[in-house]
Amino acid sequence: MTSRSRLSRRSLLVLGAATGVSAAFPLRAQNAQTERHGISAFGDLKYPAGFSHFDYVNPNAPKGGAFSQIGSSSQFNQNLETFNTLNIYSQKNDGALGMELTFASLMVRALDEPDAMYGLAASSVAASEDGLTYRFRIRPEAQFHDGTKLTAHDAAWSINTLRTIGHNLFRIILRDVESAEAAGDDILSVRFIKARGRETPLTVAALPILSRKYYEGRNFDDATLSAPLGSGPYRVGRLKPGSFIEYDRVTNWWGEKLNVSRGLHNFETVRYEFYRDRDVGFQGFTARNYLFREEFTSRIWATSYDFPAARDGRVKQEILPDQTASGAQGWFINTRREKFSDKRVREALGLAMDFPWMNKNLMYGSYDRTFSYFQNSDMAAQGKPSPEELALLEPFRGKIDEAVFGEVYVPPQADGSGQDRNLLRRAGVLLREAGYEIKDGKRMTAKGEPFTIEFLNNSTSFEPHHSAIISNLRRLGIDANMRLVDPAQFQLRIQTFDFDITVQRFSTSATPGESLRTFFSSDAAKLTGSRNLPGISDPVVDALIEKIVEAKTRESLTSACRALDRVLRASHYWIPQWNKGTHWIAYWDVFARPKEKPRYGRAIPETWWRARAD
Numbered sequence: 001m002t003s004r005s006r007l008s009r010r011s012l013l014v015l016g017a018a019t020g021v022s023a024a025f026p027l028r029a030q031n032a033q034t035e036r037h038g039i040s041a042f043g044d045l046k047y048p049a050g051f052s053h054f055d056y057v058n059p060n061a062p063k064g065g066a067f068s069q070i071g072s073s074s075q076f077n078q079n080l081e082t083f084n085t086l087n088i089y090s091q092k093n094d095g096a097l098g099m100e101l102t103f104a105s106l107m108v109r110a111l112d113e114p115d116a117m118y119g120l121a122a123s124s125v126a127a128s129e130d131g132l133t134y135r136f137r138i139r140p141e142a143q144f145h146d147g148t149k150l151t152a153h154d155a156a157w158s159i160n161t162l163r164t165i166g167h168n169l170f171r172i173i174l175r176d177v178e179s180a181e182a183a184g185d186d187i188l189s190v191r192f193i194k195a196r197g198r199e200t201p202l203t204v205a206a207l208p209i210l211s212r213k214y215y216e217g218r219n220f221d222d223a224t225l226s227a228p229l230g231s232g233p234y235r236v237g238r239l240k241p242g243s244f245i246e247y248d249r250v251t252n253w254w255g256e257k258l259n260v261s262r263g264l265h266n267f268e269t270v271r272y273e274f275y276r277d278r279d280v281g282f283q284g285f286t287a288r289n290y291l292f293r294e295e296f297t298s299r300i301w302a303t304s305y306d307f308p309a310a311r312d313g314r315v316k317q318e319i320l321p322d323q324t325a326s327g328a329q330g331w332f333i334n335t336r337r338e339k340f341s342d343k344r345v346r347e348a349l350g351l352a353m354d355f356p357w358m359n360k361n362l363m364y365g366s367y368d369r370t371f372s373y374f375q376n377s378d379m380a381a382q383g384k385p386s387p388e389e390l391a392l393l394e395p396f397r398g399k400i401d402e403a404v405f406g407e408v409y410v411p412p413q414a415d416g417s418g419q420d421r422n423l424l425r426r427a428g429v430l431l432r433e434a435g436y437e438i439k440d441g442k443r444m445t446a447k448g449e450p451f452t453i454e455f456l457n458n459s460t461s462f463e464p465h466h467s468a469i470i471s472n473l474r475r476l477g478i479d480a481n482m483r484l485v486d487p488a489q490f491q492l493r494i495q496t497f498d499f500d501i502t503v504q505r506f507s508t509s510a511t512p513g514e515s516l517r518t519f520f521s522s523d524a525a526k527l528t529g530s531r532n533l534p535g536i537s538d539p540v541v542d543a544l545i546e547k548i549v550e551a552k553t554r555e556s557l558t559s560a561c562r563a564l565d566r567v568l569r570a571s572h573y574w575i576p577q578w579n580k581g582t583h584w585i586a587y588w589d590v591f592a593r594p595k596e597k598p599r600y601g602r603a604i605p606e607t608w609w610r611a612r613a614d
Contacts, residue, residue, distance in 0.1 A: 003196050004458075004564035008458065016172050021350050022608045024040065025315075032128055035124035035125065035126045035137065036049075036124060036125060036384040037049045037118060037119055037123070037124055038075050038107070038110075038116055038117060038118040038119065039107065039116070039117055039125060039201065040113065040114075040115050040117070040202075041114070041115045041118040041198060041199075041202070041511040041513075041554075042553065042554065044116070045113075045116050045118075045119060045465050045525065046110065046112065046113050046353075047116075050259075051259050052108060052259055052262070053111065053259050053262040053263055054111070054259075054260070054263070054598075055112060055261075055595065055609050056111060056112050056265075056594055056596060056598040056603060056607060056609070057264055057594060058263050058594050058609070059262045059263040060263070060591075060609075061263050061592075061609040062266065062609055062610070063249070063264045063265055063266050063268065063609075064266075064267070064268045064269075064586060065268055065269075065590070065609070065610025065613065066157055066267060066268060066269040066270075066271060066291070066540025066610070067267040067269070067270050067271070067291065067292060067591075067605040067608065067610070068267070068270075068271035068272075068273060068289075068290035068291045068377045069271070069272065069273070069291070069292040069293065069294075069605070070272070070273050070274075070275065070281055070285075070288055070290065070293060070294075071097035071098070072294050072318075073297070074097065075088070076088050076089055076167045076169060077089075077090060077091060077092065077093065077095040077489065077491075077529075078094070078095040078096070078097055078099075079094035079095065079488070079491050080097065080274075080487075081274055081275065081276045081458065081487035082094055082241075082242040082274050082276065082487045082488060083095060083096035083097070083241060083242060083245065083274065084223065084225070084241050084242065084488070085223035085224060085225065086099055086224060086225055086226065086227050086236065087088050087169055087222065087223055087224055088100070088221070089162060089166045089170070090167060090220070090221040090223060090295070091167050091168055091221065091528070091529050092222070092223040093219060093223035094487070094488055094491055096239070096245045096272070097199060097245070097272045097274075098234075098247055098270060099236075100208065100232075101232055101233065101247050101265075101270065101584045102145075102227070102230030102231075102232045102234055102235055102236060102247065103208035103209060103210070103213075103230050103231060103232045104120055104121045104150070104208075104209055104230075104231040104232045104255060105120055105121065105126075105205065105206050105207055105208060105209060106119070106120065106121050106122040106155065106188070106204070106205045106206075106207070106209070107119050107120055107121075107122055107125075107202075107205040107206065108120045108134050108206075108260050109206070109601075110598075111598035111599070111600050111601035111603055112598040112599055112600065113600065114509070114510035114511050114600065115202065115509060115510060115511040117202055117205050117206065118259070118260050119139075119258075119260065120255055120258065120260055120261070120477050121135035121138060121139060121140075121150060121155070121209055121231070121255075122137055122138055122139070122188070122205070122521040123137050123139045124137045125137070125205070125321065126137075127201075131192075131196075131527065132178075132191060132193075132196065133189060133190070133191050133192070134190045134192075134201050134204070135183075135187055135188065135189050135190075136155070136187070136188040136190070136205070137186060137187060138150065138151060138155065138185070138186045138187070138188060139254075140186065142231065142254055143231065143254050144211050144214075144229050144230065144231045144257070145229060145230050145231065145235050145250060146229060148211070148608055149185070149413060150183065150209060150211075150231050150392070151182065151185040151186070152182035152183065152185055152186060152187055152188040153182040153185065153212055154209055154210065154211055154212045154213075155180070155182070155188045155209050156180040156182045156188055157180055157210070157212040157215075158207060158208065158209050158210040158212075159174070159177065159190065159204060159207060160179075160516050161179050161210070161215075161220055162174065162207060163175075163177055165220055166220070167308065167327065168219070168527045168528060168529040168530060168531060169518055169529065169530065169531070171527070172514075172517050172518045172521070172523060172524055172527065172530065173200075173478065173501050173517070173518060174200070174203065174204070174513055174515055175514075175517075176192050176193050176195070176196035176197050177190065177191075177192060177193075177196075177200065177201040177204065178191040178192055178193050179191045180204075184550070189307070190204055195302075196548035197513050197514040197550070198511075198513050198514075198549060198550070198551065199511075199512075199513030199515060199549065200513075200514055203514065203515075203573075208389075209231055210228070210229075210294065211228075211231070211348040211372040211574065214228065214229040214539055215465060219485060222407070223460070225239075227240060229361075231254075231272055232250075232253075232254070232255075232354065233249060233253050233261070233264075233265040234247035234248060234250060234265070234270060234417055234484040235247065235248055235250055235282065236248075236251055237248070237269065242274055242291075242571065243273075243274055244271060244272065244274065244588075245271070245272050246269050246270070246271045247269065247270045247271070248268065248269055249265060249267065249268050249269070249270075253265075263594075263607065264606050264607060265606065265611060266607075266608065266609035266610070267605060267608075267609070268610075270605060271290065273289065276463075276486065277459075277460060278296075278297055278300075278328060278459055278460070278461040279300075279460075282297075282300050282304060285586070286307045286309065287288050290433060291587060291590065291591075292585070292586075292587040292588075292591075292604065292605070293585070293586045293587065294359050294583055294585050294602075294604075295584040295585070295586060296584075297461055298362075298363040298364045298367070299362070299364070299461075301364075301366070301584050302364040302366070305317055305586065309588070310586075313588065313589065314588060315586060315587070315588055315590055316586065316587055316588075316589050317584075317585070318585050318586075318603070319582045319583070319584060319585075319588045319612065320323065320582060320583040320585060320597060321579075321581065321582060321597075322581050322582050322583050322584075322602075323581070323599050323600075324373060324507065324510070324599075324600055324601075325374055325376055325377035325379070325507060325508050325509075325510070326370065326375040326376040326377075326507070326579035326580075326581065327373075327374075327375060327505060327506050327507030327579075328370065328372070328373045328375065328504075328505065328506055328576070329369065329370055329372075329503070329504070329578065329579060330503070330504070330505075330506035330574040330575050330576040330577045331455070331469070331501050331555060331574060331575040331577070332347060332501065332502060332503070332504045332533045332534045332573065332574045333346050333349065333499060333500075333501050333502055333534055333572075333574060333575070334499055334500055334502075334534060334535055335534050335535045335536070335573065336497055336525075336535040337500060338501075339445050342434040342435075343401075343570075343571050344430045344431070344433055344434040345430070345431060345434050345436065345571045346572035346573065347354040347427075347430055347572040347573075348426075348427035348428075348430040348431045348434075348476070348571060349427075349453075349501075349572075349575060350411060350574075350575040350576075351423040351424065351426055351427040351430075352361065352404070352424065352427060352469050352472035352476065352575075353410070353411075353414070353468075353469050353472070353575050354414035354416065354417070354418050354419065354420055354423075354468065354472070355369045355411070355413075355414060355577075355578065356413065356414055356415070356416035357414065357416050357417065357418040357468065358465060358468055358578075359578065359587045360416065360417075362438055362465060362468070363578070364466050365390070366580060367578035367579060367580050368474070368578060368579055368580065369411065369576070369577075369578055370576040370577055370579045371409075371411055371569070371576055372565055372569065373508075373564075373565050373568055373569070374508055374512075374561055374562075374565055375579050376579065376581060377508070377510075378558050379508070379557075379558055379561035379562060379565065380532060380562070380565060381510070381563075381566045382408060382562075382567070383408065384405075384406060384407055384408075385404075385405060385562075385563070385566065386557065386559065386562070387603070388555075388556070388559035389486075389559050389562050389563045389566070390405070392544065392547055392560060392563040393563050393566070393567075394525065396540045396543070399539075399540055400540050400567055400570070401570045401571070403570050404566050404567055404570045407568075408566050409566075409569040409570050409572075411576060413487045417473075418468065418471075419471070419472055419475060424472060424475055427476055428439065428476060429478065431443065431515065434446070434603070435440065436451055438477050440478065441477060442477050443476060443477030443478045443479075444577060450479055451477070451478045452478070452479040452480070452500075453465045453473060453478055453479070453480040453481075453482075453500050453501060454480075454481055454482070454483050454499070454500045454501070454603040455470065455480070455481070455482045455483065455500065455501050455502065456483055456487065456490065456493060456494075456499040456501070456502040457483065457490075457503070458484065458485055458487050458489075458490035459484075460484065463482065463484075466482040470482060495528055495529045496528060497528075497533070497535065499533075502533065503576075503577075504531075504533050506531065510598075510600065511554075511557065512548060512557075512561065513548060514549055515543050516548060516549075516564075517545055518530055518531045518532065519531045519532055519536075520532060520536050520541050520545060520564075520568065521536075521541070521542055521545060522536075522537040522538070522539070522541075522542050525537040534545070534573040534574060536568070536571075536573055538567075538571070540567055541564065541568065542568060544558070544560060544563055544564040544567060545564065547560040547563070547564075548560040548561055548564065554586065574597060583602055587602070590610060590611060590612050590613070590614065591608050591609070591610060591611055592608070592609055592610075592611035593607060593608040593609070594607050
């Protein structure tokens with residue numbers, strides 16, 4: 001498997017705004033009249049003004065042909081297995097993958113830098129000396145697909161609409177925006193609150209720019225299959241709800257020749273296929289129903305690429321390095337339910353997982369155990385706290401588990417038997433200490449009720465992994481089972497927190513900030529549709545997130561992330577699963593691509609192009 005990590009198609013969530021950016025750039029020391037062509041978290045930029053193109057693209061890549069795939073990441077209301085609306089910025093229904101291709105943003109991410117962005121619809125940006133007002137200069141050539149001019153009025157309307165009536169996640173990631181106003185058609189002025197986070201200006205720069213005129217007389221948050229007016233490199237083409245959607249390249253797109261676009265968006269058509277069953281999806285690939293696949297199932301990767309087209313070279317398999325943080329994948333425990341309120345109970349549940357057995361018997365030894373919320377990055381806590389971490393944690397002594405000040409929690413290594421008796425015995429002790437006794441062979445809660453657990457899932461390919469941990473939970477007297485639901489019902493239950501335990505995976509950027517609020521803050525715990533699935537509501541966690549947001553250097557940012565990691569791991573909000581530092585890709589041999597991929601992104605299909613039609 002891996003059914004769910006780089007792995008988890010279903011659960012791969014993007015931190016930050018529409019492009020997954022986590023950064024902002026401090027201009028407090030700069031003159032308010034200084035305009036810059038790019039921004040980053042700490043002011044550093046790789047590319048100078050007037051640069052020709054990003055280093056990781058082929059600026060002469062030919063345009064044309066088609067690219068088709070199963071999607072591998074989602075944002076806001078998007079569903080990886082189905083769709084019934086083209087409005088992905090609303091709370092309603094299941095959004096179509098790829099709709100972000102149809103919208104331009106003020107700036108775009110450079111994938112070979114940790115967090116830098118450069119101008120797209122905005123040619124430049126200037127900031128006040130106090131860093132609380134950013135003025136974006138809109139390019140005169142920017143326009144919507146119907147030929148109408150894209151102005152600062154549209155950008156201001158988009159920001160204000162998204163933060164007030166858009167998907168609930170916008171209310172968290174844009175809460176530091178005080179106002180957005182147009183000073184004429186070409187100048188957008190965004191004002192931030194005094195305590196604004198480092199990330200917020202860049203989040204704003206990454207937002208989709210929507211047409212104010214288009215939405216006159218329309219309800220912005222309606223679920224609809226009518227394509228909204230866009231301004232990006234693609235527009236909606238053919239579609240069949242729940243089956244496929246195509247995006248057609250916009251001929252003579254206004255942004256095509258800009259340095260941030262050269263060598264990108266090379267396909268005439270980009271198509272997303274939707275399958276509700278992972279194995280059926282693989283059969284679709286072997287039948288050439290789509291052309292590119294990132295493999296998330298180790299069983300398929302290890303055993304199934306022996307079909308004729310793979311044997312004779314028409315289908316290529318490759319392993320690409322993934323140098324980004326692996327993020328967090330695991331079974332997240334819904335602490336909104338009283339039976340999971342005691343962290344000793346949650347720790348006991350984690351002891352029922354035998355990762356070595358799963359890895360060997362279900363995943364062909366392909367994975368490493370995950371233990372951190374910032375896995376495979378400098379932000380992951382290790383050993384005992386450093387002096388810098390202790391300085392952040394000491395004010396909370398007495399309010400957090402004393403274990404936070406010692407060795408960071410790492411899940412104990414199981415013996416690989418599938419039912420490690422020592423770990424299960426330890427789990428039983430923890431449950432008894434929490435008041436969960438055995439009666440007539442059944443584990444009872446502190447209220448004297450049978451202890452039941454339902455694992456919510458929407459993929460049959462993940463059943464063996466659930467069965468393994470469920471088997472051990474039953475040995476502890478817990479009545480555990482897995483509930484398999486369809487993708488639409490799954491999404492609804494996740495959004496309304498109607499589950500006991502479910503799998504989630506999310507990745508952090510190299511410069512996390514305010515976006516962490518969407519996953520760990522008390523505010524997010526109460527907000528329908530937020531990514532805080534375990535319902536974390538802890539003033540200490542909130543305070544440490546703000547330390548991360550306020551960090552002025554990468555060193556202080558790293559220390560604050562490690563301190564947060566320690567507190568989260570000591571509270572056992574999840575049963576951490578597994579990770580790997582590579583992308584498994586397979587594709588029909590009709591593509592070409594640049595020699596090197598950028599460090600901070602897969603860049604597929606953005607940088608690829610069609611090499612042959614057959």
